[in-house]
Amino acid sequence: MDADDEIVFDMFPFFRQYKSGRVVRSFTDIVPAGIDAATGVASKDVVIDPSTGLSVRLHLPTLGAASHDRKLPVLVYFHGGAFLIGSAFDPHSHHYLNEVVAKASVLAVSVDYRLAPEHPLPTAYEDAWAVLLWIVGGAEAWLSERGDLERVFLAGCSAGANIAHQVALRAGAEALPARARVEGMILLHPYFWGREPVGAERRDAEFRAKEERVWRFVCPESKGVDDPYVNPVAAGAPSLTGVVARRVLVAVAEEDWLRERGRVYCEGLKASGWGGAAELVETKGEGHAFHVSNPRSEKAQELMQRVVDFLGSNTS
Template sequence: MATDRDAEVDVELFSIVRVYKSGRFERLTGDDVVPAGVDPDTGVASKDVVIDPNAGISARLFLPDVSCLPHAKLPVLVYYHGGGFCIESPFSSRYTSFLNSLVAKAKVIAVSVCYRLAPEHPLPTAYHDSLAALRWVASHADGGEESWLAEHGDLGRLFVSGDSAGANIAHHVARLAGISGLGTGARIKGAALIHPYFWGEEPVGSETRDRETREKSERLWRLVCPGTTGMDDTLINPLAEGAPGLKGLACERVLVEVAGDDLLRERGRAYYDGLKASGWGGEAEMVETEGEGHVFHLDNPASDKALAFMDRLVAFLNRD
């Protein structure tokens, strides 16, 4: 039987999830699903695969039109969607559209990972799922069960990327791959972190000091990671005291994208500075898009700034 507490809203967090006094939660967006297939605008084909049926890990694969590239081996991009660890999926219209466009322009194979969502599956579940998916992709370095990867993929040119929470995941899988390796001939060439979801106890730079906004950020984090040590948990703050450090990232180059009007902008800047100072031997680049907010490229993909963002990401994936 429903109670008053079931209907009474406790807090709504950044228009993505609503939490009730009873503890019940409601996702407010990101639950639409579009079918896989051939996109008529780009010629990109997509299909859905199950990576681990026991854990419930799946993915949507994207393959560009290879009719003019019959013998080419293509870079492989493992992509992690955003949504605060609690909404969205690779099967939604916004991520399917984004990856259709990216795959067509960059001529890469993309594996968009469907990791399990919090709060039903609290963190670190998403990290475990995401690393398992990366290892599954890497297992195709010398062939494998998935024909698109085995026949067309060059796992010596493997990239990880994501936006928001997905960028947080991309960082952590690159870090974990640096510790344990991928166990095959696969090698991560680059990581592209788009508007990364990092935070911390104390403000950095010009980051907001507004108490209500910071409390909402903490409540969202505690919702998705109830076992957290707080806002300086190294999962959300990779620069916190006691964090593993950035020197061991298993990639040759990193692109950090930030947006000028994004609440998370200062954290992306701090991550870039920390990476440069860490002793990591790769190439780091940061680009800030002024006058735009969080994941603007998904909200308004036809805008001039979104198209410029897309060109940078394509260039990053195609650079030798």
């Protein structure tokens, strides 16, 4: 068999890698930045590191003249896709953030981190951290003029939620500038796993072996699925007291195979002595990232409102 025809890793229809090294991905469509006709949100792309291609897309809401000088909370968003697919520029990320920004009146920074397997973990974590430092550095005009760095929120879906957690831990260990503060974190259907099943999690060996193969593919130097990168409550993982966010919202879905992991994370956070406020919300009858595949559904809009309310609340 030709090396370009032999599949060595398969997550059809989302991702395939062939023996030749060639990869085929879904979700590769790109939406150009600009003014969104539906929401009035403006967006633009910024290359942070030309040597690596690390980039972001900024989303800024339309504000009335009376609000023009008001500083906006800064939402740092990491897209999902198993660390293998997706981008800050794809239709899902772009339209989702336009809606969040319009409804919550926040300035969003959507991170286009590098993907595995070409850039295995922890590359995405390093990219995410570099973006946070760039944001709080204040060099970009929209951020310096319109962003409130004392109200930074970290957020992500699935793999992106995993990244948000890693950034929140690192921000707790490596102090940010005094004028910057992570107010909150939003984890939508977070991608965490572990060797031993928890709660009502699937126990069949074949399924669990498949999940471990996926993790080892994106993080080949990993210790396995009890690596703290993917199991934040594993023995030896950094204490969750180090999560720098003052408030955390964890969203899970009843039919999601990752549901129990989100629940365990939220419970672990509360039990750790962390001292912040954590909330778990569950959507009944829906599966993983349902709000991405069906964003106009009633339940997706309910979850959207939860996110908007969380961004708008203030416990200062």
